Amino acid sequence: MTTDIPTPKAPAPDIVRCAYLELVVTDLQKSREFYVDLLGLVVTEETENEIYLRTFEEFIHHNLVLRQGPVPAVAALAYRVRSPEELDHAVAFYTELGCRVERRKEGFVRGIGDAVRVQDPLGFPIEYFYEVEHVERLTWRYDLQPSGALARLDHFNQVVPDVPRAAKHMVDLGFRVTEDIEDAEGTVYAAWMRRKPSVHDTAMTGGDGPRLHHVAFAAHEKHNILAICDKMGALRVSDRIERGPGRHGVSNAFYLYILDPDGHRVEIYTQDYWTGDPDNPLVTWDVHDNQRRDWWGNPVVPSWYTDASAVLDLDGDPVPLVERTDAKEMEVTVGADGFSYTRKGDVEHGFKLGEQL
Amino acid sequence: MTTDIPTPKAPAPDIVRCAYLELVVTDLQKSREFYVDLLGLVVTEETENEIYLRTFEEFIHHNLVLRQGPVPAVAALAYRVRSPEELDHAVAFYTELGCRVERRKEGFVRGIGDAVRVQDPLGFPIEYFYEVEHVERLTWRYDLQPSGALARLDHFNQVVPDVPRAAKHMVDLGFRVTEDIEDAEGTVYAAWMRRKPSVHDTAMTGGDGPRLHHVAFAAHEKHNILAICDKMGALRVSDRIERGPGRHGVSNAFYLYILDPDGHRVEIYTQDYWTGDPDNPLVTWDVHDNQRRDWWGNPVVPSWYTDASAVLDLDGDPVPLVERTDAKEMEVTVGADGFSYTRKGDVEHGFKLGEQL
Amino acid sequence: MTTDIPTPKAPAPDIVRCAYLELVVTDLQKSREFYVDLLGLVVTEETENEIYLRTFEEFIHHNLVLRQGPVPAVAALAYRVRSPEELDHAVAFYTELGCRVERRKEGFVRGIGDAVRVQDPLGFPIEYFYEVEHVERLTWRYDLQPSGALARLDHFNQVVPDVPRAAKHMVDLGFRVTEDIEDAEGTVYAAWMRRKPSVHDTAMTGGDGPRLHHVAFAAHEKHNILAICDKMGALRVSDRIERGPGRHGVSNAFYLYILDPDGHRVEIYTQDYWTGDPDNPLVTWDVHDNQRRDWWGNPVVPSWYTDASAVLDLDGDPVPLVERTDAKEMEVTVGADGFSYTRKGDVEHGFKLGEQL
Amino acid sequence: MTTDIPTPKAPAPDIVRCAYLELVVTDLQKSREFYVDLLGLVVTEETENEIYLRTFEEFIHHNLVLRQGPVPAVAALAYRVRSPEELDHAVAFYTELGCRVERRKEGFVRGIGDAVRVQDPLGFPIEYFYEVEHVERLTWRYDLQPSGALARLDHFNQVVPDVPRAAKHMVDLGFRVTEDIEDAEGTVYAAWMRRKPSVHDTAMTGGDGPRLHHVAFAAHEKHNILAICDKMGALRVSDRIERGPGRHGVSNAFYLYILDPDGHRVEIYTQDYWTGDPDNPLVTWDVHDNQRRDWWGNPVVPSWYTDASAVLDLDGDPVPLVERTDAKEMEVTVGADGFSYTRKGDVEHGFKLGEQL
Known part of the structure; x- marks a missing residue:
């Protein structure tokens, strides 16, 4: 412990x-x-x-x-x-x-x-x-913006072995937790936390860590994200679309996960909600709710649970990983030991991909 | 034969x-x-x-x-x-x-x-x-249209054991083939055919038949289709979303497949292309091209290949099935014997879901 | 006469x-x-x-x-x-x-x-x-398509002094009239006619003619059209946006009219409806219905009524104009003598721009 | 003074x-x-x-x-x-x-x-x-949301005779000014100011005041706003669409102004930008820039400049108006004395509606 x-x-x-x-x-x-x-x-x-x-x-x-x-x-x-x-x-x-x-x-x-x-x-x-060079803000430069234009950096997502321990530290640092995924036994699988009044500036995802799960950029509309998918098809790199597009349960955002040439994961994200009120309610999801990660119940691919980017220490050396000892979300929801449900009370094994697994 | x-x-x-x-x-x-x-x-x-x-x-x-x-x-x-x-x-x-x-x-x-x-x-x-009662066309009745409004019936999709035999008959009936899926040996896995100048009024999909694979309704924009997904999540029937949403390779349309309470499959579809020119070129896809069914390379779920609706004869009795004897698309592309590629020349087994299969 | x-x-x-x-x-x-x-x-x-x-x-x-x-x-x-x-x-x-x-x-x-x-x-x-060179269809080339990508040529719109006379000739040529604008006295101000099963391949608009009112290209979605507006703002050529964007009453399409450097008018157009049934009903609009040209009741600018492109004869000389002698739509709907209504029975002079006119 | x-x-x-x-x-x-x-x-x-x-x-x-x-x-x-x-x-x-x-x-x-x-x-x-009753957040209730669903209250817009005086007071109250409209002589016609990190929580618009210019609700995507227009057409209340839809120059948001049965003005608004950085730059627009109010150069209707809602004092009595003595935006940009330009240096009188004015 x-x-x-x-x-x-x-x-x-x-x-x-x-x-x-x-x-x-x-x-x-x-x-x-x-x-x-x-x-x-x-x-x-x-x-x-x-x-x-x-x-x-x-x-x-x-x-x-x-x-x-x-x-x-x-x-x-x-x-x-x-x-x-x-x-x-x-x-x-x-x-x-x-x-x-x-x-x-x-x-x-x-x-x-x-x-x-x-x-x-x-x-x-x-x-x-704090100190930073200002450059031209290209907000109004529609002559330069492609169909999949990215507007802002939205958040990081970090992999840590012990989510409550990490979340507690982030709260000490001034973050507020907006959503999390738990089970009935109290295991926390992931937590989202914010400084700016969106769902998150970063999230803590349970797994062997420290690693970076992904960085997310925000687009304005859902069709911008679909345009990125269409373009990846046209460029014949659709195998770098890892997961999505889809609607998240957590955050309610529309999302896409793609992989850069080194396997760094990038999310394209749009339309989460205002969290800036001081009493913004924490939204907790059951890990067995099959709509928590994808509101449409589409399966999370295994690599999304297992893969992440190494992080460097200040000397530039990779930081060794600490193994997660708590229950793992993939194992409790997908495959032989896992189950998830669409409607609470139902039991569905190997949801949607059942026969393949 | x-x-x-x-x-x-x-x-x-x-x-x-x-x-x-x-x-x-x-x-x-x-x-x-x-x-x-x-x-x-x-x-x-x-x-x-x-x-x-x-x-x-x-x-x-x-x-x-x-x-x-x-x-x-x-x-x-x-x-x-x-x-x-x-x-x-x-x-x-x-x-x-x-x-x-x-x-x-x-x-x-x-x-x-x-x-x-x-x-x-x-x-x-x-x-x-020909004879039919006219009713109010609700085109302009935006006060009645929900966020996922369906505009038109677009096409049928039929399952038949022998696609070229079926396609030949449909051509005799005055249809034109717009796209198909083949392999290097000449096996035809599916063919799309039209009377109206869109990609199809019906398609022939290889499998045990006769069965109906799906009926498709057209929406105007992609967000209308996403709204249906979001609504199915809200109603906790996301397990009736079978496949998608996604972009088809064949037809280039944006699509979603959902299942009605009896398992009848409904596609929601938008934005295929004009095929009405007399010399409209046939577009042929390689069955191993992983973007043929989903331009973004997202996997086709097995049920989509195996399940379809029985059809009745004129007495109302179910028509017995004839087994497909040609190679099956699911088997040549997914699982132990199958492969598909994102880029021609590459070989990728069990694409994207590999480790699960 | x-x-x-x-x-x-x-x-x-x-x-x-x-x-x-x-x-x-x-x-x-x-x-x-x-x-x-x-x-x-x-x-x-x-x-x-x-x-x-x-x-x-x-x-x-x-x-x-x-x-x-x-x-x-x-x-x-x-x-x-x-x-x-x-x-x-x-x-x-x-x-x-x-x-x-x-x-x-x-x-x-x-x-x-x-x-x-x-x-x-x-x-x-x-x-x-009939004979024409085929080139690569760029339907799937999303890597080349900008945010305002144009998909198809949709229609022409021609200015003629006598709309019923022109429409009768077009019907002789095999066109079907899908919509028109009339008044209670039977004056026809414009008529839309088609070969392909959309609202039109061309329309006849009343005015001094023969002239071309505009050529229209189709985009897939409304946001593609808005992207063209945004880009014209960014390029500081917003003064070439003549009218719109808006929703047509006639055709129910979403539209934008812009002017090329010579003043040739181009429409960008999306989402009219199927007219291919043999008994497709004619839709007639009252010239005083203020939603006929713009479903949202936004005013038609005068230049849209008055300006159009000269046409050439087969020697390349401009064809002389014949003056319209029937009532003119602009005059019966805008300004001192005109009126239009939002709800039948109401009388509204100089609708929306009243005080300016 | x-x-x-x-x-x-x-x-x-x-x-x-x-x-x-x-x-x-x-x-x-x-x-x-x-x-x-x-x-x-x-x-x-x-x-x-x-x-x-x-x-x-x-x-x-x-x-x-x-x-x-x-x-x-x-x-x-x-x-x-x-x-x-x-x-x-x-x-x-x-x-x-x-x-x-x-x-x-x-x-x-x-x-x-x-x-x-x-x-x-x-x-x-x-x-x-601060104290307020919490109710169900309907974010995920897509089963309830219409095609023009409104997500949040975005901002107020107030009419005041002296904009710099009002803005100075709002800055004392802790607001930051994000954008304004000025002329070369230093007259300020309007100013936008925020607490939350969007372009504004309120704006001060020059005119006889105090009055409320409008209240704005945010939608997620542009098509949601267009759906409201379409519905107003279908309900035959398009005469309550006062201005737009369009793209603002100021704020870069997509907008629509409609009037409620009492003439209270409501804006529907989407997609302005992040202003939460402590050194967020002030964006100043020239009052003669014809893209400041509408990025596409579409004319602002006179009523939008002149009409606004009375405000009540704490006894419920209407607060008497103080007349604006500074130059008025409508007068310096529209009509006989006004001009505006699409490209700096050009002079265009009565832009776009010229001949009507």
Whole structure:
């Protein structure tokens, strides 16, 4: 049994929103084809080893950094804070927790100034920053926007072995839990948590961790997401559509999961709901409710439960995994031991794919 | 080896379009909930044992008849012909083929006048009619249309053991083949054929037959189809979503397959293409092309290949099945013996669901 | 009073559909920016003086030809016929009417073979052809399709001084009238007529003629049309949006009217309805019904009533105009003498723009 | 010249978001038809004289109250605050400003507990509350949602004679200005300001005031808004569509303005952008830019500039109007003295409607 992460006495940094992801890719050109040619992200700046990308409604320098490297991994999950002073809070908060903390006045990547990176108690490389270069916001530039235009970075999704332990730490950091998946015994399989008033800035998904499950970009309408699927078919990369499109139960958003050339998972997401009221109710889903992950009851593919991206420590080395010991969502819902239901009280084994499993 | 159906010397009836389906259901009230409350079809008329339904852009009396009966089955696939005289052509055409032919001046169902029913050489109960009651076309009645409004009956899809034999007969009847699925050895797995200038009025799908694979209604936009999925989730009948939503390769239409309370399959369909030019090119798909059935490469569920509705003869008795002896699409593409590819030349076993199969 | 155009004894050519428009433009480069860069039409072929364009679901060589010339005009409205022999019918039909007829085995434009051009009794340059070069149908090429992708050529709309006279001639030519606008006195202001089973292949709009009111391309969904508006805003050419977007009363289609650099009017159009049944009912609208032209009651701008493109005779000279002597729709519905109503029985002067007029 | 409203020393109440509008209507049954039958708002509760309504993603008791009364007017613009204690801040803040302040532990309307109402320095009746009854959030209830489903209350829009004076006061109250419309001389015609991280919770529009210009509800997608237009056509109330649908320049949202039976203006709105970053840039538009109000350059109808709803003081009496003395947007952009441009540098008089004006 793991012990709880203590709550620091130092105040948490005031986080505005999830802001960018730094991703290590093994073939920068292939990744460029995926993120720029296929998904239509806009190149703010590029060097021999890095590409800085943004969506059409981002007005800071980037919300995705691709960096050439030896193995696919996540180098940083970056949050924007409310003022420059919040970086001091971040330093104090994590120092008190005994975490490794590094601060660079000139930033860790281009476009960003003073920044703090930590390896947080869950093992993830987290960055906090306020100073950032502004660039043209392409909101009104419909002449540049493709049929599958991406508007914003919406959230991260992290894999951790112990979801309640991770969620408790995130609440200490100032997040609020908006939805979760549980079973009758109290096992928590996943939890969604937010700073901005949407369903999440990040989620904690149960599994061997720390790993990144996915990064999600928001589109405006459902047809934008369908257009990405159609384009992937036309480019004959439909085998990189992993799951969806569909409607989530959790979050109520319309979604699609696709895989980049290194297997990093990207979600395209639209239309979750307002959570900004102080008494926004927590929505809890039963892990056996077959509409929790897909409102239309379409099956979650096994890879979606098992695969995720390694994360790096501040030296750039992959962080070793801790195994999940709690019950696993895939096992309790799919296959020989699992069941899920469409209507509470019904029992349906191997839902919809039954005979294949 | 079955022998070819001869080409009659009598001219074929001039068919305008597929017009309505008569369906036997075992619980009329449950079926009403599905077709009226859930799908939003409009009731033109109903009796104790029958419900006459139509879509919002149909101006004849009905395009779906539900009739209470002892076993789920299809009582008639009805086509509208260009003039009253075409019924004489239908009689002569099928009489020459040795088929049982029945003509009723007063029609076989309400709303329809003079009509001919035959059990065609493929075993299906087919109706031809011209005379029909006109009703209010609800095209402009947006006050009545739900978010998933259905506009038109689009097509039938029939299961037959020998696709080329069936297709040849349909061509004799005046249909044109628009697309098909074949393999390198020349086996034909399915063929689409049309009278109206869309991809099809009906299709022939290889399998034990005669059976009806599905009936399809057209919606205007993709979001209308997604709205039906969302509604089925809200009503907790998502287990009746069998396949999709998705984009077809064949036809290029956006689709959804759902199952009514008796297991009759209904497709909701939108946005195929114009085929009305006299030299409209036949589009042939390789059975191993994993985008032929779903452009996004999402797997076809086994039930979609195996299940279909029995059809009745003119006495109302189920027509016995003839087994398919040619290779079966499911077997050559899914599971232990099958393979399909995203990019020609690649070999991928048990595509996307691999580890589960 | 003009006399009726006689009905030829010769059979009319069997027309499949409206197929392409040849347009004379005064600055080919500017027109290319409009049709290719802005609207996204695909260039099949281009020469110094001509550009051959097509939409994404056209499989013949082109459905729009731009030709550099001294004055903006329409050189041909082209229809595809059902077989090569139909050209003989076209020659006989128009010869009997005393029209000038020209036939060229090698075609009048690239991509087309044997073709007949006539100056029809209404004064329009009409082409008939069967032989045509096939090109790649880009239906499935979602990698090439912009957010405002155009799928098909849908219809022409012609301005004529005497609508019933023109409609009668078109019926002789094999067209069926699907909708019209009339007043209580029997004046006909416009009529829609079709060969293919949509609301129209062409329409006759009352005004000084012969002129072309517009050519219309079909998109799949309403958001595709909105995307064109958004792009025109981004390119700062919103002053070329003449009318709409909106929902038509007539045809029930969603529409947008924009103006090319020479003032040729282009409609983008989606989702009219099936008219292919032999007894498809004629829909008649009252000219004073303010929802006939825009279902939402938004005002028709005056230029839409008054402006149209000159047409050329077979020598390439502009055809002189004949003045409309019947009542004019703009005058009876807008401004000092006009009125229109939202609800029959109400009288509303200068509807919605009242105080400005 | 009016004097500035002083900045109180007392801290402003911490406002979460605009939360509900209380509207006085003269025929409750007619208003019910408009808001419930036409727009599809959900009735939480109703009495003989009041109807409490909410959108599908609202989880508090209501976001619109209709109250029967003698003259059409606005009784309260209500904001939700972050905690019960913020009501004390509201009392202190407005007391210091010399405003009339009223507090009721039991609330002013059903469903709300402890609340403070003030007549603010701009003359508007403003309510602050925290305590509120929770009701079922209908987010997932797709079985109840019509094609034009409304998701959230998005914003208010207020008419004030002196926009900079009003904006300064709102900034004192903790709002941030996101966009405005100015001219080269520095006249400010309108300003948008927010608490939640969207473009606005309210806007100040220049004109004789205090009046309410409109209340806006958010839909998810553009087609939802078009569905409302289509339905208004079908119900023959298209004359209550005042302006749009269209794309705003300011806010980049897709919009529609309609009028309720009393002439209260309702906007339906979707897809503005994230403004929650602390350094979110102010976007300023030139009043002569013809795309500022409608990105597609469609004309703003005069009534949209001139008409607005009276507001009531805390005794329920209409607040007298103060005339705007600054230049008026309608006059500087439309008609004899006005001009606007599509491309900076061009001069276009009476844009698009020129000849009519």
